[in-house]
Amino acid sequence: MADVHTKEKRSHNMSRIRGRDTRPEMMLRSALHAIGLRFRLHASDLPGRPDIILPKHRLAVFVHGCFWHRHADCKYCTTPAANAEFWREKFSRNVERDLENSNKLVAAGWRVYVAWECEIKRSPPAVAEAIRQLD
Template structure:
């Protein structure tokens, strides 16, 4: 697990590239915000998280499988990840930020990703 990166992952780079090509400007991994969001759009007061389907338990996704071995390790670990996500989202909302999540599986189709990001930004304006 030491080789699992927290930033500059392939899905995150895809989202960053798409946002930049759409003319959106953002800040990366602001440590002064709860959860250190992957992308922060200060102009829109929007925090965007790019979650891995396995690590953050994307409900109904084929990539959010449960490992077959060492369940005593994995189940509490994955449950704590989702709990932490909810805590961070609640803290950001309390600070007046909007929170959106882009899932890893949504970054595989470039057109679908662009449509999702366009929809997010249109709702803000």
Template sequence: MADTISAERRSQNMSRIRSRDTKPELLLRSALHKAGFRFRLHAAKLPGRPDIVLPKYHAAVFVHGCFWHRHPGCRNATTPSTRREFWQDKFDANVERDARNSAALEAAGWNVLTVWECELKADPEQVVQRLSVALRGDD
């Protein structure tokens, strides 16, 4: 299927996609704060600049969009039908970079947690509960 909008308009749309303060990230930050967690944002000195850093727990949290980071088995991780090779290369590079950053953080002694966009949309409180168990050992 051909793109239904002009290349100029597509470029304009893509330029508006943010890497910080996304809706899923804001939702998670709000829920974590309500649960009593205190954190830092986008630690520039850590590999991959994690979205949320919880220094007390030596934990780094990445909030990944299902489309861009290829959430396995998720219906939102679709591949555009045009320019398939371009998109596949882009997605492969994102996944590779994510793995490299997680490995570097783990090698430095950090607990790395990934939260997917679709999880947050479905039930943010359940995500916070999962993170709480992973960080504190709460039940």
């Protein structure tokens, strides 16, 4: 199946996808703050640059988009029909990198929590509470 956009338009659209300060991330940060948890953002000194870290609790939180990080059995986890082989390789590498980063963090004494986009959209306070329970 051919893409409905030109190569230039698709490139422009993809370049507009943000890697930080996304809507799900902002929703989770707000919910964490509301229950009294304080955190740091995008720790560049840690593997995978976690979206949120709670240094006091040595907890790294990744906010994963269901599409990009392949949330199993999620309605947002779709694969584009156009250029399917590219997308399979892209998604495979994303999942592999996520696992590598999590393993490195655990080896360094951190706990890792993955907050999925669909869960955050459904109930940011519930995800924040799950994170608080890890303290």
